[in-house]
Amino acid sequence: MSKLLAIIGGTGLTSLETLEIVRREMVSTPYGEPSGPVTHGVLAGHPVVFLARHGYGHTIPPHQINYRANLWALKHIGVEHILAVAAVGGISARMGPGVLCVPDQIIDYTYGRHHTLFEGDLSHVTHIDFTWPYDEALRQALIEGGRSAGIPLIEDGTYAATQGPRLETAAEIRRLERDGCDIVGMTGMPEAALARELGLRYACCAVVANWGAGKGEGEITMEQIDQTLKAGMAQVRQLLRVVIPSV
Numbered sequence: 314m315s316k317l318l319a320i321i322g323g324t325g326l327t328s329l330e331t332l333e334i335v336r337r338e339m340v341s342t343p344y345g346e347p348s349g350p351v352t353h354g355v356l357a358g359h360p361v362v363f364l365a366r367h368g369y370g371h372t373i374p375p376h377q378i379n380y381r382a383n384l385w386a387l388k389h390i391g392v393e394h395i396l397a398v399a400a401v402g403g404i405s406a407r408m409g410p411g412v413l414c415v416p417d418q419i420i421d422y423t424y425g426r427h428h429t430l431f432e433g434d435l436s437h438v439t440h441i442d443f444t445w446p447y448d449e450a451l452r453q454a455l456i457e458g459g460r461s462a463g464i465p466l467i468e469d470g471t472y473a474a475t476q477g478p479r480l481e482t483a484a485e486i487r488r489l490e491r492d493g494c495d496i497v498g499m500t501g502m503p504e505a506a507l508a509r510e511l512g513l514r515y516a517c518c519a520v521v522a523n524w525g526a527g528k529g530e531g532e533i534t535m536e537q538i539d540q541t542l543k544a545g546m547a548q549v550r551q552l553l554r555v556v557i558p559s560v
């Protein structure tokens with residue numbers, strides 16, 4: 314089994330044009346179907362696999378993603394490192410639309426999701442250490458990549474993982490802010506915890522698509538989100554080209 318790096322693409326990154334595709338592989342897992350086939354390819358001269366978190370047609374909402382199958386499938390084919398790309402809302406003043414952030418903490422507000430592999434027929438109970446939910450070496454690779462490519466990145470931040478698929482109320486965003494959250498998204502958990510359970514090194518590059526509810530002017534529209542993400546994801550593609558050889 315080869316050691317591989319995987320990119321999990323979120324909203325705005327359901328495909329990677331910069332990836333030279335070699336083949337697609339549908340992996341069966343004990344947890345059911347992953348979001349779609351895993352795409353094997355070459356990026357910046359290195360073997361990489363890509364998985365679209367919401368499916369290639371962007372049809373699976375955040376609360377219905379089979380996170381366990383996705384992560385298990387990646388582990389099964391030999392993945393060791395995961396760079397997760399995620400669209401988020403901005404909460405703190407430094408997280409305006411268009412900003413790229415490499416979070417270092419998470420608070421989990423999701424519920425009713427299959428959030429662990431450590432249940433069922435167990436020989437012993439296991440508790441993973443999750444003090445630092447993201448892999449620091451991989452975070453630093455993203456940060457260094459940003460510096461060398463001249464792409465501005467915010468190097469820390471607390472990601473609030475909400476249930477969705479609706480966006481938050483203004484009061485919920487104020488509560489997340491009081492809790493110390495900087496950005497808000499719907500897919501950060503249980504993805505990060507499952508990666509840790511499987512011993513996969515995992516870091517996230519978040520792209521701020523909009524101000525969190527009540528932080529900006531007027532309604533949050535999908536058009537506005539899509540438009541901001543288009544520019545943000547172009548930067549992410551550029552960043553990945555620099556980061557992948559260094560990982």
Ligand code: HPA
Nearest residue numbers: 400401402497498499525
């Ligand atoms: N809230 C939650 N998830 C999101 C948002 C948001 O404002 N924007 C993009 N993903």
